[in-house]
Each structure stands twice: as C-alpha cells, then as structure tokens.
Amino acid sequence: MQHYTILIIDDKREQAKEIKKKIEALHPAFHADIANDASYALKGTYDAYLSDLMMPVHSGIEIGNMIYKENPDAIIILMSSLDNFAIERTQQFSAFTFLPKSKLDQELLPLLQHLERRLNYINIRIHVKDGDKSIAVPIYKIHKVSVIKKQLCLDMGNTRYTYSCDFRIFSAYTMIILSVRKTVYSSIRPAAITMKRGIHCS
The missing domain is CATH 2.40.50 (OB fold (Dihydrolipoamide Acetyltransferase, E2P))
Known part of the structure; x- marks a missing residue:
C-alpha cells in the first residue's frame, strides 16, 4: 500500500487533533500533521492539504493560493462549519473538494478513499x-x-x-x-x- 501525508491547517488545535485521529484511524494509507497558520503550512510539502476556511489571520482560500503559488499541482480540501456560506466561497476557488465539518463523521472516509485513488493516479x-x-x-x-x-x-x-x-x-x-x-x-x-x-x- 502506498502511503500519503495530509497537512491539517486549523487555528483550533484541539479540533485539528481530533481530525488527525479520525483520518489515521479510518484509513491506514494516510498520516496527518497539524499546522495552525500559513507560515508552518508552507514549510513542508504534503500530498494533500485539509484547511479550515475561516481563520483569524489568513483564510483557507488565502492559504490555498499561497500553496498553489509554490506548488500548482497541490491538492487542497477546504472545510468549514458554515456550510452554505462556505460552499459559495469555495465555488470561486480551485479546491479539490469541500468537506462540511458538520458531516465529518459521514463524509471523511469516502473523501479519503477518493483522495487515495486520485493520489494513486498522480503517482503513475x-x-x-x-x-x-x-x-x-x-x-x-x-x-x-x-x-x-x-x-x-x-x-x-x-x-x-x-x-x-x-x-x-x-x-x-x-x-x-x-x-x-x-x-x-x-x-x-x-x-x-x-x-x-x-x-x-x-
């Protein structure tokens, strides 16, 4: 099995830790790291980025654009508790997909499965x-x-x-x-x- 890395970008560290636990428990192909802001997010290279949309210093879209500038082929997933508002915002941004935090338990595993297939494809x-x-x-x-x-x-x-x-x-x-x-x-x-x-x- 090919292994991949995901960087979780969220200013709420405890929430990010919970998401990390869920990712690694649900799918053995993924290891997750945590970043609280853009400066850490830009230090390393990851197979995918899971970023909160609304954060105090930089929004998920702003961080996504910074990542795209360094790596145009980056896979960025945006997530938010503000489902309807977030979907409208993400339609104007070239994100891999959008993950509502309210549906995390239902949608995280299917998302990881789709992400694994996409990454397997990229690596052929x-x-x-x-x-x-x-x-x-x-x-x-x-x-x-x-x-x-x-x-x-x-x-x-x-x-x-x-x-x-x-x-x-x-x-x-x-x-x-x-x-x-x-x-x-x-x-x-x-x-x-x-x-x-x-x-x-x-």
Missing part, C-alpha cells in the same frame, strides 16, 4: 527516453498522445517527448493511458472532485 509514471536518459513522466501530465511520421509524441503542454516507435508501442501507450483514465474517472465522483488535467488520445 510512464518511462520515456530523453536522449540517453530515462525519465519517469507522470501520466496525468500527458495532455495528448499521437503519432506523427512514425514518431510517438507525448505532449505535456510545455514539453513534448518524441521518438521512433512501431504501432505496437504506440498502441500500448495509448491503451495504458486510456485504461488508467477510465478506471480513475469511473471510481471518483465527478461532482466531488475536479480533475485539473484531461488526457486526450488521437
């Missing part, structure tokens, strides 16, 4: 050649797979890996990506999770 790599080097490319960063003049092209936005291949190699790459995409999309609720990147094969 395809090994490609770059000159004499072999590079592990995250599958979720591949925007498009194509063949141009018998060259296999993996388009990653700002980067493209191209090398000679036969049809069998191209088919294998395409089938792997499509298979992973189908598995992930069918196992994660679309309403709960926003996939930041799509993969298109042509």
Whole structure:
C-alpha cells in the first residue's frame, strides 16, 4: 500500500487533533500533521492539504493560493462549519473538494478513499527516453498522445517527448493511458472532485 501525508491547517488545535485521529484511524494509507497558520503550512510539502476556511489571520482560500503559488499541482480540501456560506466561497476557488465539518463523521472516509485513488493516479509514471536518459513522466501530465511520421509524441503542454516507435508501442501507450483514465474517472465522483488535467488520445 502506498502511503500519503495530509497537512491539517486549523487555528483550533484541539479540533485539528481530533481530525488527525479520525483520518489515521479510518484509513491506514494516510498520516496527518497539524499546522495552525500559513507560515508552518508552507514549510513542508504534503500530498494533500485539509484547511479550515475561516481563520483569524489568513483564510483557507488565502492559504490555498499561497500553496498553489509554490506548488500548482497541490491538492487542497477546504472545510468549514458554515456550510452554505462556505460552499459559495469555495465555488470561486480551485479546491479539490469541500468537506462540511458538520458531516465529518459521514463524509471523511469516502473523501479519503477518493483522495487515495486520485493520489494513486498522480503517482503513475510512464518511462520515456530523453536522449540517453530515462525519465519517469507522470501520466496525468500527458495532455495528448499521437503519432506523427512514425514518431510517438507525448505532449505535456510545455514539453513534448518524441521518438521512433512501431504501432505496437504506440498502441500500448495509448491503451495504458486510456485504461488508467477510465478506471480513475469511473471510481471518483465527478461532482466531488475536479480533475485539473484531461488526457486526450488521437
């Protein structure tokens, strides 16, 4: 089993401790740390961040934007006791999902299960050649797979890996990506999770 880290950001330390206990008791794949403010939250790198929305110094959205500035691919989950107000606020912010504190006991385990699948997906790599080097490319960063003049092209936005291949190699790459995409999309609720990147094969 792959293990992941979550940083809980909440100015109410006792409440954060309770959430940490619940996370680690409910799902063995996760270990949780606690931060009370943005300064601590930005010191380390975590697989996911669970932040309270309303805090005295910086809001969860402000902290989320600070984290995104350092790590654009960060997974940020916002939580609040102010359910209706919080949902309106989070609609304007690119959060992974929103967790109402009032429904913590009912929704925490499903959230962790969805989060684990998302993290497993992020950590899938395809090994490609770059000159004499072999590079592990995250599958979720591949925007498009194509063949141009018998060259296999993996388009990653700002980067493209191209090398000679036969049809069998191209088919294998395409089938792997499509298979992973189908598995992930069918196992994660679309309403709960926003996939930041799509993969298109042509």
